[in-house]
Each structure stands twice: as structure tokens, then as C-alpha cells.
Amino acid sequence: xxxxxxxxxxxxxxxxxxxxxxxxxxxxxxxxxxxxxxxxxxxxxxxxxxxxxxxxxxxxxxxxxxxxxxxxxxxxxxxxxxxxxxxxxxxxxxxxxxxxxxxxxxxxxxxxxxxxxxxxxxxxxxxxxxxxxxxxxxxxxxxxxxxxxxxxxxxxxxxxxxxxxxxxxxxxxxxxxxxxxxxxxxxxxxxxxxxxxxxxxxxxxxxxxxxxxxxxxxxxxxxxxxxxxxxxxxxxxxxxxxxxxxxxxxxxxxxxxxxxxxxxxxxxxxxxxxxxxxxxxxxxxxxxxxxxxxxxxxxxxxxxxxxxxxxxxxxxxxxxxxxxxxxxxxxxxxxxxxxxxxxxxxxxxxxxxxxxxxxxxxxxxxxxxxxxxxxxxxxxxxx
Ligand SMILES: NC(=O)c1ccc[n+]([C@@H]2O[C@H](COP(=O)([O-])OP(=O)(O)OC[C@H]3O[C@@H](n4cnc5c(N)ncnc54)[C@H](OP(=O)(O)O)[C@@H]3O)[C@@H](O)[C@H]2O)c1
Numbered sequence: 001x002x003x004x005x006x007x008x009x010x011x012x013x014x015x016x017x018x019x020x021x022x023x024x025x026x027x028x029x030x031x032x033x034x035x036x037x038x039x040x041x042x043x044x045x046x047x048x049x050x051x052x053x054x055x056x057x058x059x060x061x062x063x064x065x066x067x068x069x070x071x072x073x074x075x076x077x078x079x080x081x082x083x084x085x086x087x088x089x090x091x092x093x094x095x096x097x098x099x100x101x102x103x104x105x106x107x108x109x110x111x112x113x114x115x116x117x118x119x120x121x122x123x124x125x126x127x128x129x130x131x132x133x134x135x136x137x138x139x140x141x142x143x144x145x146x147x148x149x150x151x152x153x154x155x156x157x158x159x160x161x162x163x164x165x166x167x168x169x170x171x172x173x174x175x176x177x178x179x180x181x182x183x184x185x186x187x188x189x190x191x192x193x194x195x196x197x198x199x200x201x202x203x204x205x206x207x208x209x210x211x212x213x214x215x216x217x218x219x220x221x222x223x224x225x226x227x228x229x230x231x232x233x234x235x236x237x238x239x240x241x242x243x244x245x246x247x248x249x250x251x252x253x254x255x256x257x258x259x260x261x262x263x264x265x266x267x268x269x270x271x272x273x274x275x276x277x278x279x280x281x282x283x284x285x286x287x288x289x290x291x292x293x294x295x296x297x298x299x300x301x302x303x304x305x306x307x308x309x310x311x312x313x314x315x316x317x318x319x320x321x322x323x324x325x326x327x328x329x330x331x332x333x334x335x336x337x338x339x340x341x342x343x344x345x346x347x348x349x350x351x352x353x354x355x356x357x358x359x360x361x362x363x364x365x366x367x368x369x370x371x372x373x374x375x376x377x378x379x380x381x382x383x
Contacts, residue, residue: 005030005031006032006269006270007034007091008025008032008091009035010022010036010037010094010097011085011086011094011096011098011121012038012040012095012097012120014039014049015097015098016198016261017095017097017200018039018095018097019045020262021097021265022049022053023278024278027278028270031270031275034054035085035090035091036056036057036058036059036084037053037055037058038059039058040060040061040062040098041061041062046058046060054073056074057074057076057084058073058075058076059076059078059085060077062077079105079106082109083105083106086107087110087113089115091110093116093117094106094110095117095146095268096117096118096121097121097146099200099202099203100121100202101323101326101368103121104121104124104127104361104364108132108361111139114139114141116141116142117136117141118268118271120147120268123215126215126219126318127318127364128361128364129219129222129223130358131360131361132222142271144269144271145268146268148242148261148264149168149242149243150216150219150243151255151263151267152241152242152243152244152255152264153168153220153223153243154223155255156245156254157224157245160224162247163247163248164230164246164248165226165232165245166220166224167243167246167252168216168220168243169233169234169235169242169243169293170233170296171194171197171207171236172210172296174208175208176235180300184338184339188333191208191332192204192208196238197239197259197261199261201333202326202330202333205332209339209343210296211303211307213296213307214303214306214307214311214321217311218311218318228311228312234293235294235296236291236292238290238291238292240256240259240288240291241255241256242264243255257283258281260278262278263278303325303346306343307321310350313355314355315355316359317353317355319364319368320350320353320371321349321350323368323375324349324371324372327371327372327375327379328341328375329342331376336379336382336383345375349374
């Protein structure tokens with residue numbers, strides 16, 4: 001990295017990725033200056049972060065009065081705050097680490113202002129991958145993935161034209177070796193008990209149904225420009241091989257590492273340089289001892305098949321799938337539906353959706369809104 005400090009803002013600093021990013025930045029204090037931090041509802045944590053990291057300004061989705069009263073930082077609210085952060089050209093890079101559709105508009109604003117992106121928010125590409133990647137190219141902006149699988153592929157690829165296919169690994173989540181019956185009766189607590197990763201609730205439920213992997217194949221399609229038939233998923237319970245690529249000559253290059261999000265976060269915000277930073281111990285093959293791989297079970301995890309289908313349909317199909325799934329996950333977390341209903345509801349919304357080809361951003365948000373309302377209404381009638 002250049003000698004001067006890299007100026008960074010974090011959207012979603014109070015979340016799982018955001019908090020870990022601040023731990024990385026704390027270790028690399030001489031490399032970063034924080035311009036802004038943005039959170040949703042966790043005013044207390046945002047205030048503590050602001051006191052510690054002293055950003056120029058902060059943004060909160062509600063009650064800005066609750067974060068006032070510490071040094072001289074300006075305070076903004078809601079989407080206006082996110083827009084303000086993402087149009088501030090003082091930023092060298094913005095880490096988009098909020099969850100859900102809220103990440104899309106700020107990411108596009110940052111891109112249009114020529115600011116590089118470290119992208120954790122996968123919904124941005126699932127909803128509007130074609131538009132986002134086109135804008136990034138037009139404005140010469142780098143999008144470096146934070147998701148460990150895409151970060152792995154990013155690290156493996158030297159010449160993309162010589163790559164035949166992408167191989168995305170999946171831990172398989174808490175129900176990997178459980179029966180479909182067990183999944184059908186799963187409690188919220190069981191669905192949130194991910195064996196490898198400690199993440200936000202939405203992505204943890206998506207990992208239990210494997211929808212997370214579905215979102216990731218769509219993300220990979222947009223980030224690396226591969227057809228869906230050239231993106232494979234393999235279950236790898238140890239989460240040591242974070243993903244791989246196969247070259248045209250049959251050589252396979254994989255990226256390995258301990259299952260810690262600190263590593264891909266640090267990679268994304270320091271790219272193209274590398275530092276010791278957050279590294280706590282050296283990797284040991286002997287300690288890991290074995291690596292297992294198996295095919296995904298599409299009968300038990302039909303969401304993965306649905307994601308391939310919607311990805312291939314493209315247009316607004318993935319917007320519909322994302323919105324219906326997200327509302328169904330919230331309903332599951334609220335105890336309104338069972339885990340397996342998430343797939344059934346999402347599939348129903350996708351089956352009934354009339355796909356718009358090449359949707360504009362406004363059409364994307366309109367479909368998102370319509371499907372969320374329809375999904376919520378459908379769920380309310382189930383009770
Ligand atoms: N966690 C992981 O290991 C992981 C790995 C790969 C990819 N990802 C992706 O990264 C994203 C974040 O995941 P996560 O696990 O970190 O989620 P999370 O723990 O639920 O955090 C979400 C963050 O978004 C913030 N937020 C919500 N609404 C907001 C709004 N209107 N304005 C600004 N910020 C808002 C939350 O703020 P409050 O908490 O203050 O409400 C929180 O900071 C997701 O897209 C996920 O798929 C996560």
C-alpha cells in the first residue's frame with residue numbers, strides 16, 4: 001500500500017463483518033484513516049466505535065440523537081447518510097458490510113464517484129450485478145470481494161481467460177448430515193448453530209438452507225463473468241479450502257486458510273498489498289489432518305437448485321428470489337414459519353414472477369418492494 005494512509009468508510013460497522021473489519025484496522029492503524037462509520041440500530045456500539053476510531057462523521061438508520069455528544073463528528077441519518085458517505089471522494093475505499101438490499105444504492109453511488117469497493121454485501125450483486133459491474137468498469141473502480149469464497153477465487157485467478165471453471169466450497173451448515181425431517185422440525189436456535197462461522201442471523205439461516213451458496217453462485221457469475229454451468233459447488237465441511245478454480249489444462253488452484261473472516265476482510269481492504277496484520281497463527285496441514293468433499297444434496301437443499309435456475313433466467317428473477325427469501329427468513333426468525341417453508345415460499349414467489357429482462361435500477365427496487373409485500377401477505381395468511 002502507498003505510504004499514505006488509506007482512507008476508508010464502513011457501511012455496517014456494527015455488524016459481524018463490520019466489527020471484524022475494525023479489529024483488522026486496529027491492527028493496521030498506521031495504514032488506515034477512517035472517514036465514516038455507518039450502522040443500523042445499534043446506537044450504543046456505533047457510539048463506542050466512533051469514540052475509539054474518531055471518524056469524521058457517522059450515519060445511523062434511526063435516532064441520530066442517541067449517537068450525538070462525542071467529539072466533533074457530524075451525524076447523518078438513514079439513506080441520506082449512506083449517500084453522503086459514498087459520495088465523499090476523500091474515501092479511497094468503502095467496505096459495504098451492511099446486510100440486505102440497503103447495500104445496493106450506496107455501492108452504486110460510491111462506484112459513480114470512482115471509489116473502490118470492498119464488497120461483503122452479496123445482495124448488491126444478486127439484485128443488480130449487471131448494472132453494478134458495468135458501472136464499475138465504466139468508472140475504473142475495483143470491486144474486491146470479502147465473501148471468503150469469492151476472495152479465494154480472486155486470489156487464485158492470474159489470467160481469467162485460461163480458467164475453465166470455478167469451484168465454490170460450502171460448509172454444508174448445521175444440517176449437513178441431518179435428515180430432511182430434522183430440517184423440517186428445526187428450531188431457530190438449531191438453524192443459527194453454524195458449525196464453522198459466527199455470522200449475522202440472516203446469512204446464518206441462509207447457510208442452513210444453502211441459499212447462501214445460491215446467492216454466492218450468482219455473486220460469482222457477476223464478479224468473474226462465468227456461465228452458471230461453469231460454476232460448481234462442492235460441500236467441504238472443514239471450511240479450510242475456501243474455493244478453487246480449474247484451468248483449461250486441468251490444473252486446479254485452491255486457496256486455503258483457517259476459517260476466519262479476518263483474512264478475507266484484510267485482503268479486500270488492503271488489496272493488492274498484504275500484511276501480517278490480524279494473523280494469529282501459522283497454517284498447519286498436519287493439524288488439520290483431513291479435508292473432506294462431497295456433492296451437494298439438491299433434494300435436501302432445493303434452494304441451491306432454485307438459485308441456479310433463477311440465475312440462468314437472469315433479469316429480475318434473482319431480485320424476486322432474494323426478496324422472497326429474505327422476507328421468509330425474517331418470518332422464520334420471528335417464529336412465524338418453519339425452516340423448510342422458506343424454500344416453499346421463495347419458490348412460489350419465483351414461479352409466479354413475470355421476469356423483466358435487463359431491469360433498470362428503479363425497476364429492480366420496484367420488483368423488490370412488490371415481492372416483499374406479496375411474500376409478507378402470503379405468510380400472514382398461512383397463520
Ligand atoms: N458475517 C459473515 O461472516 C459474512 C461472510 C460473507 C458475506 N457476508 C455478507 O456481509 C453482509 C453483512 O453480513 P453480517 O453477517 O455482518 O450481518 P449483520 O451482523 O447482521 O450486520 C449487518 C450490518 O448492517 C447494518 N445495517 C442494517 N440496516 C442498516 C441500514 N439501514 N443502514 C446502515 N446499516 C445498516 C447493521 O446495523 P445494526 O446492527 O446497527 O442494526 C449491521 O451493522 C451480508 O450481506 C452477508 O451476506 C457476511
